[in-house]
Amino acid sequence: MSETVYTPAEVEARLAAELPRWRFEDGWIRRTYRTSSWKGTLMVINTVGHLAEAAWHHPDLTASYAWVEVRLMNHHAKGITDKDFSLAKKIEEVVQWQPGKEDGGLEGTPQKDLRFAYVKYDDAE
Incomplete structure (x- = not known):
């Protein structure tokens, strides 16, 4: 099965339109997620690992x-x-999900208490 490989200009355009916090560098699309601690780092790694395995498309971390x-x-x-x-969008959606900002019964982790905070959400920067 042949897959279309995007040119650098096409990659840059798609990132700007679809994934503005990702960047194109050295032939890779990249995103750095900030966490509050080692616990948060491991949670992000495991989340990315689960999504990648389910998608059968594996990133470098x-x-x-x-x-x-x-x-x-x-x-x-x-x-x-x-x-x-596709995988970048799913990673972005899941890692940046903040249930406390949605209607419903899930409140999300207390970001001001570092015992529980784990991802430094983009809109909190």
Whole structure:
């Protein structure tokens, strides 16, 4: 099965339109998620791992105490394809989900109490 590999200009345009917090660098689309602690870092890594395994499309990850960098490139196609954009969107949706901002019974983690906070949400920066 042949997959369309996007040109750098096409990648940049799609990121700007669809995933503005992601960047294109060294042939990968990348996103760094800030966390509040090692616990939060592990939660992000496990979330990305679950989504990647379910999608059967696997990113490269780099992590430290309070951040995780996710890098996507279609290894088989040797470039950025629709698979990369689709998985990036799902990762973004799940990692940035804040149940306390929705109607419903889920309140979300207390962000001001560092014992419980884990992701540093973009809109809180």
